[in-house]
Amino acid sequence: MSPEDPQPVKRAAKLLGVLVAVRTGLRAARSRTPAPPPSAPESDIDPSKREVPANPRAELLVAGLVLLAALFAFAFTVVYIVAGGNTQLLGVAMGVALCLLAAACIIAGKFVVPQETHVEERGLLLDEEQTEEAVTMIEQGGEGISRRALLAGAGGVAGAAIVTAAATPLASLGPTMKAFHQTPWTRGVRLVDDQGRPYRAEDIQLGSFYTALPENADPEAFGSGVLVVRLPAHYIDLPAARRSWAPQGILAYSKICPHAGCAISLYRYPTYAPTSQVPAFTCPCHYSTFLPGEGGRLSFGPAGRALPQLPLMIDGQGYLRAAAGFHEDVGPSWWGVHRAQS
Ligand code: FES
Incomplete structure (x- = not known):
C-alpha cells in the first residue's frame, strides 16, 4: 500500500463515523426517562384507590x-x-x-x-365491618x-x-260521579235536533221518535241525548208526581240504556191497537224494553231499572223545553248511578 492510496483512509473514516453514531445512540438511550414499572394487574388494584x-x-x-x-x-x-x-x-x-x-x-x-370489571375474592359478608x-x-x-x-x-x-x-x-279511568249527577239539562233548556234547530211541539208526530239535544251545549256531554215521542192519552199512565211532565202527550227519556250504556235506537209503535203491544223503546244491545207511556218502566230485558225521564214544558212560542233535569241519574246501573233526584 502506497501513502498516496486513498482507500484505507476512507474506510477508517467510515468506521469512525459508525462508532460515533453508536455512541451517540447509547447516550441518548441512557438519558431517556426510565420506563415505569409494569402496572399491577387490574384485579390487584384496591378498588378504594381507583381513580x-x-x-x-x-x-x-x-x-x-x-x-x-x-x-x-x-x-x-x-x-x-x-x-x-x-x-x-x-x-x-x-x-x-x-x-x-x-x-x-x-x-x-x-x-x-x-x-370497569373488578373481581375480588372474598368471603361472605358476615360481619358489620x-x-x-x-x-x-x-x-x-x-x-x-x-x-x-x-x-x-x-x-x-x-x-x-x-x-x-x-x-x-x-x-x-271512568267518568266521575259528578259527571253522572250533572247533565246539560236544566230547567228552560230548549230541545234541538242534531243541526241545532229547536223542536216545536208540533214537530213531534205520533208513531215516530226523535233524538233531541240540549241547545247551546256540548252534544257529546254525558246524558245529552234524549228520546222524544208523542203518545195518545190512552197510552199514557204516568205516576201521579209526573203528570205535568208530558205536555200534549210529548215525553222525553234518556237515550242511554240503564243496562250497559248502549244508545237506545229502536221504537215500537202499535200499527193496530187492539192486537199490538203498547209503544216501547228497545235497546239493540240486549233488548231491554222500556214503556214511555208508563214513565219508562222496564217491561223486558236485563236492565235493572226504568229509563230516566226528562220533564218537559212548552214555551209561549211552542218550543219544547226541559222543565227540570232528569228525575234520576242517567247511565248504566252497574256504574252505581241509580240515585233518585226527585
Ligand atoms: S245495554 Fe241495553 S239492554 Fe244491555
Whole structure:
C-alpha cells in the first residue's frame, strides 16, 4: 500500500463515523426517562384507590338530555289537561321524553359511569365491618362523576315528570260521579235536533221518535241525548208526581240504556191497537224494553231499572223545553248511578 492510496483512509473514516453514531445512540438511550414499572394487574388494584376519570362534557350532555326529557314529560301532562283529546300530541310528548331519557341512559352508561370489571375474592359478608367496607367500596365507584348533584337533580326532576305523566291518564279511568249527577239539562233548556234547530211541539208526530239535544251545549256531554215521542192519552199512565211532565202527550227519556250504556235506537209503535203491544223503546244491545207511556218502566230485558225521564214544558212560542233535569241519574246501573233526584 502506497501513502498516496486513498482507500484505507476512507474506510477508517467510515468506521469512525459508525462508532460515533453508536455512541451517540447509547447516550441518548441512557438519558431517556426510565420506563415505569409494569402496572399491577387490574384485579390487584384496591378498588378504594381507583381513580375514575371524570367526563364533564358527557355529564353535562346527560344532564341536559334528562332535563329535556322532564320538559317533554311535563308537556304530556299539560297537553292532557289543555287538549286531552289530542292523542297525537300526547304520543309525541311521551315518545320524545322516553327517547331523550333512553339517549341519556346510553350516554351515561358509555361515558359517565365507570366501565370497569373488578373481581375480588372474598368471603361472605358476615360481619358489620366487612359490610361497611363493601358499601364504601361501591360508593367510591362513582367518585369519577364530577357533577353528581346535577345529574341526581336532573334525574329526580325527570323521574317526577315521567311518573306524573304516566299517572295522569288515570284521571280518564271512568267518568266521575259528578259527571253522572250533572247533565246539560236544566230547567228552560230548549230541545234541538242534531243541526241545532229547536223542536216545536208540533214537530213531534205520533208513531215516530226523535233524538233531541240540549241547545247551546256540548252534544257529546254525558246524558245529552234524549228520546222524544208523542203518545195518545190512552197510552199514557204516568205516576201521579209526573203528570205535568208530558205536555200534549210529548215525553222525553234518556237515550242511554240503564243496562250497559248502549244508545237506545229502536221504537215500537202499535200499527193496530187492539192486537199490538203498547209503544216501547228497545235497546239493540240486549233488548231491554222500556214503556214511555208508563214513565219508562222496564217491561223486558236485563236492565235493572226504568229509563230516566226528562220533564218537559212548552214555551209561549211552542218550543219544547226541559222543565227540570232528569228525575234520576242517567247511565248504566252497574256504574252505581241509580240515585233518585226527585
Ligand atoms: S245495554 Fe241495553 S239492554 Fe244491555
